[in-house]
Amino acid sequence: MRALIPVNKVVGHVRTIRNGLVLALGITMTALGASACSGGGEQQPPAAANPNEHVDLTLATFTEFGYEALIPEYERLHPNIKITHRKTGQGGPYHEELVTKLAAGSGLADVTALEEGHLSDFMDKGSKFNDLSKIGPADASPDRWLSWKYDAAKTKDGKLIGYGTDIGPLAMCYRKDMFKAAGLPDDPEAVKPLFATWDSYFAAGADFVKKSNGKAWFDSASQNFNAMVNQLPEGYIGSDDKLAVENNQGIKDAWAKVTDAVTKGESAKLTAFSNEWNTGFKQGAFATKVCPAWMLGVIKEQAGPENAGKWAVTAAFPGGGGNWGGSYLTVPTQSKHPKEAAELAAWLTAPEQQIKAFQAKGTFPSQVKALSDPALLSYTNDYFGDTKVGALFAEQAKKVQKPQYKGPGDGQIQENASSPALQAVEQGKSAADGWNQMVEAAKKITR
């Protein structure tokens, strides 16, 4: 789900409208594309372009990147460049189309955005993207970004396939009123010990369920499990690109802890981003929520004005820190103007521009300089009791450890193996059967 979330947060279901069309297109395109591929991928070296030559660039993004006002600005600075911005509403179909066009060998924009959760599907296709550390401008050096953000887009052989745009550092959101009613501390500072480790988090949950007459502690098991797995040194796929889930003790422990919490009634059993989950916010169906920066907007929208002031966010996260969501800008080798495209991508992901994007659409910047920008640090959220959320999430962003290696299929496993299996456990399956279901599904995905 990590992959789909930022994407679905706006309108969950609309993306499906296009699936029939995408399917039809996909079939024809793959058919055509396969033959086009075999024709041979000619790859001309980036020619030293005449600086005054007119260049048409395309930029493809999904949901909201906040680039609308930036594009005319770039065109003013570079009169010879004309940018066409292609926006897609939903990330799911956007990435499916991306896979198809990558296979077809044509049709991708010169600058193509890529979501962090889908990154694992593209890291083994490094040959289809330009190495930005080679063709990009000098000012886009590694120290511009948080190191974990930068490193996550480096392939095994050291190619940089994308410049980081935004991130989703994790904090904890909780219902102050429900905490109070259950006799738990409710001040953002006082609740921090509850959210120190996953053990303390689930123990507090069991306590909460007892004291609140069976109210749930969290929304959905997979939301916690995904964050736990992401904190481990190794994920579903080992560094040798083989499935490692069966022998990964860390994942087994996380599974045991989460499913134990489910048995104790801590889960509201609401599938994340479903209609029922949305209703759950309104009904106050759960007391805590794994909270990346962009989740504040989701909570405000779903819980609505009638629950204003009940939600709070605190600068603590079980097990340290984490990240969920955020994107990269890539320059596929299909691009006819890789150098100009890389320059555009570098400019858009510079701290000055990302701060503007943050002010426009709330995308949380991944650039070190942007994280200490006064505009970010002074940013407050009135729905969460005027907390300085900009500073809070900047602090959380620095707690993220080095990125876990995401082998091919990692995002798929989370979406189609672990999340459904946890949902099955919430629907009554035993923890052991659920584990087997996950392992089987993961084997199938990586076969």
Next chain:
Amino acid sequence: MTVLDKVAPEGSKAGERTSPRPTFRHRLSRWDVKVSPYLYIAPFFILFGIVGLFPLLYTAYVSLFKWEAGSDDPDFIGLDNFKELFADAQFWKALTNTVSIFLLSSVPQLIIAVLLAALLGARLRGATGWRVGILLPYAASLVAIGIIFANLFGPKYGLINGVLQTIGLDPVDWQANRFGSHVAIAIMVNWRWTGYNALIVLAAMQAIPKELHEAALIDGAGTWRRFWNVTLPLLRPTLIFITITSTIGGLQIFTEPKLFDAMPGSNNGGSTNQFQTVTLYLYQTAFQNADLGYASAIAWVLFLIIVLIALANFFITSRIASAPAVKVKKK
């Protein structure tokens, strides 16, 4: 032709001067007669070849490879995809789901459509209004229907469970319960298609000669008896047509189960694939797992299953359809 063939060489021997060579115009008109019919029907076959036959054959070709979308060199693996597919529990589960949803939708749909048609055929005020009315669900957007029904059947906050609890029944987990999810999806399908089928049946009903009913009436047959012994037998060909179309549609059902899943955009068909259909599995394999070879194998097996069922339908049809025809002739 044989006559010409014999004459021609003779003529050429007799005197090259006397037989005029066929002029260009002459030849053109001969070609016109021979070739034109093929040219006239060519657009269909060319289009069919490009968008129908080529993908079909190419799919068969792709199904022999381990072919990941975007990978440069797919490996030829022969029939391994098919071997794996036949041992794939998820595929059989998807096929069972598909058949189950198909039966749960088609059978009630047919019965209700006939009864509805009978009601609409009776003398009603504003008959056209009623007839158009039952077609309305068909005109509604499938996606809108999907979203609304998924909401109605929500396990925790859904309206249906709310009603069930109000009247003292246990709520059903429409997502988790396999049979429950099939029923919910079948209701979605029925809601959309029953009216459409009822109109087709109604049209067939009105084509039944009045004299038959009058004769039966004189023989003392009541309403029910006339419906059972006159109307229904004469509807058989129409019912078979409806069965065939709903079979083809039912085996390819996709949008309803996809939208029904609580996880937005998911192709899993529930947490344990409890309502994943074959097309949904095919779609997931191709466009989510990017496993084009395996997806092509699924597509081909689904195609063969549909062909088999279509053939079975054809034989049953040709047997049953002949029966009422004989009756009418006797009249």
